Amino acid sequence: MRALTLWLAAGVILCAAGVRPAAGEPVRFDGERVVRVMVHSPQQLAQLLSMTDDVWSEGATSGPIDVRMTPEQFAQLQASGLKFVVLIEDVQAAIEAERTPPERGGFFDHYWSLADNIAYLESLVALRPDLAQMFTAGTTLEGRDIRGIRITAAGPGTKPGVLVHGAQHAREWISVPVVMWTADKLIREYDTDAYIRSLVDNLEWHLVPIMNPDGYVYCWTTYRMWRKNRSYDAATGCYGVDCNRNWGFGWGGPGASSSPCSAEYCGPEPFSELETQAMRDWILTHPNIRAYVDLHSFSQVIFYPYSFGDVWPPEPDRSDYQYVVGHMAEMVHDVHGLSYDYGRGLDVVYQVSGASRDWVYGSAGRYAIGTELRDTGAYGFLLPENQIIPQCEEYVPALMWYADYMATPQRLTSPNGGETLTSGTPTTITWYTHGGTPTSVDLYLSIDGGVTFPYTIATGEAPHGSYSWFVTETLSTRCRVKLVVHRADLTSGEDVSDADFTIVGGPQRVYNFPLDTDPGWTTEGQWAWGDPTGSGGDPQVGYTGNNVYGYNLAGHYTNNMPRYNLTTTALNLSNVTGSQLRFRRWLGVQNANYDHAGIEISTDGVTWNSVWEHTGASINDAGWTLQAYDISAFADGQSTVYIRWAMGTTNASVTYCGWNIDDVEIWGVVTQPQWA
Numbered sequence: 001m002r003a004l005t006l007w008l009a010a011g012v013i014l015c016a017a018g019v020r021p022a023a024g025e026p027v028r029f030d031g032e033r034v035v036r037v038m039v040h041s042p043q044q045l046a047q048l049l050s051m052t053d054d055v056w057s058e059g060a061t062s063g064p065i066d067v068r069m070t071p072e073q074f075a076q077l078q079a080s081g082l083k084f085v086v087l088i089e090d091v092q093a094a095i096e097a098e099r100t101p102p103e104r105g106g107f108f109d110h111y112w113s114l115a116d117n118i119a120y121l122e123s124l125v126a127l128r129p130d131l132a133q134m135f136t137a138g139t140t141l142e143g144r145d146i147r148g149i150r151i152t153a154a155g156p157g158t159k160p161g162v163l164v165h166g167a168q169h170a171r172e173w174i175s176v177p178v179v180m181w182t183a184d185k186l187i188r189e190y191d192t193d194a195y196i197r198s199l200v201d202n203l204e205w206h207l208v209p210i211m212n213p214d215g216y217v218y219c220w221t222t223y224r225m226w227r228k229n230r231s232y233d234a235a236t237g238c239y240g241v242d243c244n245r246n247w248g249f250g251w252g253g254p255g256a257s258s259s260p261c262s263a264e265y266c267g268p269e270p271f272s273e274l275e276t277q278a279m280r281d282w283i284l285t286h287p288n289i290r291a292y293v294d295l296h297s298f299s300q301v302i303f304y305p306y307s308f309g310d311v312w313p314p315e316p317d318r319s320d321y322q323y324v325v326g327h328m329a330e331m332v333h334d335v336h337g338l339s340y341d342y343g344r345g346l347d348v349v350y351q352v353s354g355a356s357r358d359w360v361y362g363s364a365g366r367y368a369i370g371t372e373l374r375d376t377g378a379y380g381f382l383l384p385e386n387q388i389i390p391q392c393e394e395y396v397p398a399l400m401w402y403a404d405y406m407a408t409p410q411r412l413t414s415p416n417g418g419e420t421l422t423s424g425t426p427t428t429i430t431w432y433t434h435g436g437t438p439t440s441v442d443l444y445l446s447i448d449g450g451v452t453f454p455y456t457i458a459t460g461e462a463p464h465g466s467y468s469w470f471v472t473e474t475l476s477t478r479c480r481v482k483l484v485v486h487r488a489d490l491t492s493g494e495d496v497s498d499a500d501f502t503i504v505g506g507p508q509r510v511y512n513f514p515l516d517t518d519p520g521w522t523t524e525g526q527w528a529w530g531d532p533t534g535s536g537g538d539p540q541v542g543y544t545g546n547n548v549y550g551y552n553l554a555g556h557y558t559n560n561m562p563r564y565n566l567t568t569t570a571l572n573l574s575n576v577t578g579s580q581l582r583f584r585r586w587l588g589v590q591n592a593n594y595d596h597a598g599i600e601i602s603t604d605g606v607t608w609n610s611v612w613e614h615t616g617a618s619i620n621d622a623g624w625t626l627q628a629y630d631i632s633a634f635a636d637g638q639s640t641v642y643i644r645w646a647m648g649t650t651n652a653s654v655t656y657c658g659w660n661i662d663d664v665e666i667w668g669v670v671t672q673p674q675w676a
């Protein structure tokens with residue numbers, strides 16, 4: 001997205017970002033603007049930064065840079081020759097337009113103070129104490145607790161954990177309701193939404209809406225545009241360390257400032273700040289936390305490590321991350337149509353050192369992503385309240401998907417329930433694994449809904465994400481597959497299909513009438529079982545063996561004939577699906593305007609349905625041909641099925657040899673009622 005060259009030299013000081021406003025009334029920003037300035041060289045960047053004290057872009061690089069300016073600074077810009085567009089005409093007006101009277105609408109129609117957010121979390125705990133508890137990760141310099149909510153069904157500490165926090169940067173308010181919305185949905189929809197329930201049952205959620213409460217409160221009381229925490233540097237008189245430059249991975253490199261007055265001040269040493277210490281220790285003391293999300297605004301980007309320099313996560317993590325952020329961006333886009341960029345932090349955001357994601361992934365070994373939420377600059381940090389709900393609607397589903405996907409050590413993805421597989425045919429068992437070093441996998445089959453797994457599909461297979469399986473002959477409607485993943489550096493883990501799937505047999509011959517012996521079917525007129533004579537166009541012998549069923553084994557049918565039938569005995573197809581009639585035909589019959597032949601089916605011997613009826617020109621077979629008819633609509637699952645071949649009616653002139661049939665078979669897929 002933006003070029004990577006970071007021209008912000010350590011000596012460039014964003015001095016006023018650390019200045020103390022007077023106590024009491026909130027600082028006003030009357031007549032101040034936010035402008036997007038096109039910067040093409042280090043000289044132009046230095047020129048811009050000499051005018052203004054508040055960069056809204058999360059880093060000053062080449063390309064467009066958003067900055068806030070007083071009227072005097074704006075006059076300088078106009079005189080400078082730098083190209084720019086005005087994004088916000090009056091920052092004070094935007095601050096006043098950001099919020100609406102709190103008595104209107106519900107919780108997610110507004111931004112709320114620290115105390116109000118914590119009270120809301122406590123109300124969620126009160127609603128479902130069986131699912132949620134409050135926790136305190138640490139205490140700040142000004143004595144505020146860094147509080148969060150932990151949500152999981154029974155067994156905290158034993159499940160894969162997820163940590164999400166907002167407001168590491170104080171003025172990025174939209175990050176707070178996104179965390180709150182996540183907590184709200186997990187609690188309120190636990191009983192009504194199967195997916196939410198699985199997220200709460202299978203994962204342990206650690207949600208901290210406001211990681212930097214001192215800075216957040218300062219925004220509310222005094223200075224809406226505050227970014228850092230509220231540490232004080234006596235030497236300069238400047239306040240605040242940028243928490244997201246203070247983590248101990250790549251600390252103090254490019255994309256951070258060593259000046260205490262800078263908005264990007266990295267602090268005197270890694271983890272010098274109580275906020276970063278608290279979150280670090282929370283992660284280290286909760287080894288089950290496997291996935292982490294750090295929420296910021298603005299610019300609509302979802303990204304993964306690293307940001308400190310041109311380093312990639314090793315495979316398979318790199319591919320996994322790239323897939324995950326891309327999929328999240330798709331999910332976000334699907335909700336309200338907004339586009340979020342995605343990729344590695346260094347590439348799609350800016351170069352930053354000492355950022356939380358790099359430490360959480362690079363040092364603590366947990367999956368970590370960051371997100372810059374809405375918007376792309378029209379309101380910047382002052383996103384109006386009427387965008388809170390759309391923001392939550394579009395991002396939280398993607399966040400939940402990420403958490404579930406990345407925190408889960410292994411998951412069987414197919415067959416995962418509901419499938420119908422056919423024995424003897426190949427199917428692909430698929431799964432994914434996250435974390436550790438998988439060495440091999442085992443796969444087992446249950447035919448009792450997962451109570452026992454007596455059948456081995458494969459053991460010691462390479463831990464790739466798929467296995468090609470020729471489906472077993474073991475038929476059941478209550479099948480599940482169990483995946484067992486062995487790891488070199490962690491205990492092995494397993495996952496089972498979420499619901500039952502079915503294995504049915506492939507099509508097979510259910511009934512076989514070779515007609516070498518008489519099956520005793522019901523005959524009318526000149527229908528007979530025996531050896532055809534070869535006269536009048538009839539065959540000499542059967543397709544197999546000598547005998548067949550034929551209408552007049554010694555020649556033609558007759559004129560002015562009624563309809564005469566050959567009817568099978570009752571066939572039981574109650575365990576069969578996809579029923580098919582197959583037989584060999586040697587048929588002679590005049591044009592259907594005059595003489596008739598057909599095949600019919602019945603389940604009671606009274607009501608008959610047509611399977612085939614002779615139409616059109618005469619048929620005068622000179623050899624045996626295989627005929628196959630789908631009779632599933634009438635025969636599947638039926639315990640008494642009759643099939644009959646009809647000869648006639650015929651008219652007053654011209655006759656043919658009539659029916660000869662051999663090797664009558666019924667095919668279908670056999671189901672096993674004992675498992676039904």
Ligand SMILES: [Zn+2]
Pocket residue numbers: 058169172295296297
């Ligand atoms: Zn931020």
